[in-house]
Amino acid sequence: MKFLSEEWIEKAKKIATEKLDPEKDLKKATTSLLNIIENIPPDGKTVYFYLSVKEGNLQEMLINQSGSLLDKNAEFVVTGNYDTFGQIFKGEMSTLIALIKNRVKIKGDKVKALKFVKPIDKINDCLRELETEF
Amino acid sequence: MTSDNVLVMEKTSFKDAVTIAKKGTHCGMCRFDFLGSGVCPAGRKHGFLAYWPQGRMEIVKQLDSGRVKPTEKLKDIVNSCNLCGICDKQCNFITQLRPEKVAGALKEYVDSLDESEIQHVPEDDILHGLREIVGDDWATNDPIIISAYTMTILPPDNKLNYYVVMPENTEQISKIVKFANKNNVPYLPRSGGTAFSAAAPTVLVKGLSLEQGIIIDLYRLRNLEIHPDSQTATIGAGITMFELQKEALNHKLRALAAEAGAHVCSNILTTGIISTWGNKYGAFADNFIDLTTVDDEGNIKKHSDWERNNPYSTEPGFTNLSLTPSVIVTEAVVKLHPVFDDEEAVLVPFDNIRDAFRLLIKLGKRDVGLSLAVLSRKYLAEFLSPTIQISKDFDYVCKNYLKLNYVVAVICDQNDKKIVEDMVNCTIDQSLMKSLILGAPRFSKLRDSEFLKILSEEEDPLKAIFAGPMRKHLEKALDPSPEQVSKVFDEDLQDFFKKVYSKPEMTDIVWLHAFRILPTRMMRQQMFMGPGGAMWTGDEDHYLNWIQMFADMGDKLDVEHSLGFISPLDHGKFAYMEYDYYYDHNDPEERNKISKITVDSMEQSLVMGKVLTILNYLYKGIYRKEHVLYPIAKGISEEEQELFKELLGTVLGEEI
Structure with missing residues (x-):
């Protein structure tokens, strides 16, 4: 299953809803995040990957290439290239390392973002259970 | 031979x-x-x-x-x-x-x-692409060549899944960055690599290093032009501080200089050039007229470009950490400063840090001196001593007999010299410093001598030795000469070092301050880590408590430690401080101790407040000091402290 494909998103939504505990894993967080993933091979296109949680419950997980998800006004916008996001999803690099090494750029309150690092990592840990082809 | x-x-x-x-x-x-x-x-x-x-x-x-x-x-x-x-x-x-x-x-x-x-190394498309940009000779994926970069940009344990490329101009760097992005390959520029080598044995290695991808070695950007009329210099990213200083001096000019081996462009970007000359010459963006940079999309920009967003501001706050540069500085036009004929070095000896600090800040606020710093006894011993053993003995003599624990070192013209001399009891002048350099072996041998025992019984040994009748006895005992100091080197090198020490500049404290070839002796056969930062000087007790915090950490973990230097900036309103820990970089236990000190001292500094730790201004050298230093940092709250621990735990690893 190709990373960020429609099929992958559907399965990701399902597994995240089933396996993540709103309190224990997602710390009852309420926030939204838009990942802008650039330079996707083979033709270098950009994909927008949006997710939101409310009180620790996954609300939306959306993906498209049009940029319309920018209108969702996510609390945090994280931009980086495909390889970096691949490393993050594969667990080879944490989101914070990527941020501190300037591999991704973040828009939003950084102190607040720090509070959501662990819940976001939990989501990534969970999605890693999917058989994903990068 | x-x-x-x-x-x-x-x-x-x-x-x-x-x-x-x-x-x-x-x-x-x-x-x-x-x-x-x-x-x-x-x-x-x-x-x-x-x-x-x-x-x-x-x-x-x-x-x-x-x-x-x-x-x-x-x-x-x-x-x-x-x-x-x-x-x-x-x-x-x-x-x-x-x-x-x-x-x-x-x-x-x-x-x-x-x-x-002999292993055969296959080529691949990435290597071919890089060679198309820089030519066949200047890009490689050879593991032997790559392995040489370990500890100066690469971590010690990673697979050698890298390329090295050596561009010769900004345009090639732009193409390399665009090529890397297109092919999803990470990259990191490399200059001198010395700052990384100090961090590499510690927990910081993970955040600072390149885990895979392209090393962009900037050595070939070797343009160096002095513009005497405007008192500026244009320098490529491959030029070291020493090389710039040497060219500038040919025109009776001087650059704000960090250590001799630091690459100027990289040093501007990394820390804004931390130097004892900063109070007079400036800090951060004060140091340059213009920069040429390549951003993370490969765009070439100049600070002087007419239509661009403000390149001089940066976000305040403890979360604004960056362990890799946001841009590659490929060329800088830096300010140069006049060298005056009547410049001289004056060192004021102290037995305690409070009095030394007080004089330093007083001079800093009055803009006295071109270079101005408190140097520790350990610094003096390391710089002046030709061997490790001599430095240890030198340190022992200063500590136990002379009570010489700190000096306020001032490089100044004759007017400022008079101001300093009027403010203090005694000074160490240029002539005595020359004797201490050429007589360092004899000085260190004085330990346990009758002469020093008598001296130590004086009420004020510093005054007695530097301003009293005992000075001439000391100079006689030192018997300073190039012949004498060169004898401590290996026999086959003694003739060479006799000639080296015969050169006037090797005993000229002003020259040595500007060219800074001696500080690297701190790294002889062992490593040091120098955490610290810049703190507001308005509260003397607060500042001195900050220094004591570093000393206590060294004592607690039984690591050799010493204040490095304190130097004012922004007319004495702030002062840089470096606190040094010396350790065997080949010993894992020692490395763990240094890692713990690095992380804990940063956390405690942020809790104390009014301080910007070195990690907080890492890679912020291209911004205005007013944006980096202000607003004066408040101490972080307990909740922020927890977040900070979490941040460091995630970034650096949980092992600390």
Whole structure:
């Protein structure tokens, strides 16, 4: 299953809803995040990957290439290239390392973002259970 | 001495070469001509670090550990070295090591290899793409060449899944960045690598290093032009502080200088040039007229571009950490400053830090002096002593007999000299400093002498020795001369060092302050880590408590430690402070202690407040100091402290 494909998103939504505990894993967080993933091979296109949680419950997980998800006004916008996001999803690099090494750029309150690092990592840990082809 | 040299090298086994190489600290002093002895011809010709003495030392280590296997390029590397001995002169002056022995042992090792032991390195599309940009000679994926970059940009344990590319201009760098992005390959620029080498043995290595991808070695950007009319210089990213300073001095000008081996462009970007000259010459964006940069999309920009967003501001707050540069500075136009004929060095000795700090800030606020700093006893001992043992004895004598624990070092004109002298009891002048440099071996031998015992019984030993009748006895006892100091070096190098120490600049404290070739002696055969930062000077107790916090951490973990220096900036409103810990970088337990100190001291500094730790201004040197230093940081709350711990835990690893 190709990373960020429609099929992958559907399965990701399902597994995240089933396996993540709103309190224990997602710390009852309420926030939204838009990942802008650039330079996707083979033709270098950009994909927008949006997710939101409310009180620790996954609300939306959306993906498209049009940029319309920018209108969702996510609390945090994280931009980086495909390889970096691949490393993050594969667990080879944490989101914070990527941020501190300037591999991704973040828009939003950084102190607040720090509070959501662990819940976001939990989501990534969970999605890693999917058989994903990068 | 050639036959002797050959004899020495024949006796150096590969095992002994590894032992020597492990003591190396990647100071990079072998890459520029600071002694007038010339510079490694192989390194100059081929560029890649593997062809320089420090690179060959690293390769020996990597071969010994089994991390790399011999390749065809290894033959080329050893054949490029004619064992001319320049590296021995340079390295011995700083570290007392003999890299030529390592080069000789490596040559013998390669000569003994069977062809079947030579590994073939396949090329790939990324390498072809890089070579299209820079030419065939300046890009490689050879693991031997890559391994030489370990500890100066690469972590010690990663697979050598890298490329090295050596562009010669900004346009090529732009193309490399665009090519890397298109192919989803990470990259990191490399200049001198010395700052990284200090961090590499610690927990910081994960955040600062390149985990895979393209090393962009900036050495070939070697443009250097002095513009006397505007008192500026245009410099490429491959130019060191020493090289710039030397050219500037030819025009009776001076650059704000960090350590001699630091690459100017990189140093501007990394920390904004931390220097004892900063109170007068400036800090951060004060230092340059213009920068040429390549951003992370490969766009070439200049600070002087008419239509661009403000490039001088940065976000405040403890979460704004960056462990890699946001742009690559490829060229800078820096400010130069006039050198005056009546400049002189005046050192004011102190037995306690409070009085030294008080004088420093008083002078800083009045803008007295061109260079202004408190230097610790340990610093003085390391800088002035030609060998490690002499520095230890020098330190012992200063501490136990003279009660000389700190000096306020002022480089100034005659007017400022008079101001300083009117404010204090006694000073150490240029002439006595010259005697201490040339007489350092004798000075260190004075420990336990009758002369010093009598001196230590004086009510004020500092005044007695530096302003009283005992001074002439000290100068006589030192018997200072180039002959005497050169005798402590290896026999075959003594003639050379006699000539070196006969040069006026080698005992000229003003020159030594500007060219800063001696501080690297802190890295001789051991590593140091110098956390610290810039703190608001408005609360003296707060500042001194901050210093004490670093001392307490060293005591607690039983690590050798000492204040490095304190130097004011922004007219004395802030002062940089570096606190140094010295340790064996080959000992894992020692490394863990240093890692703990690095993280804990940063956390405690943020809790104390009014301080910007060095990690907080890392890679912020291109911004205005007003945006970096202000608003004065408040101490972080308990909740923020927890978040900060979490941040460091995630970034650096949970092992601390």
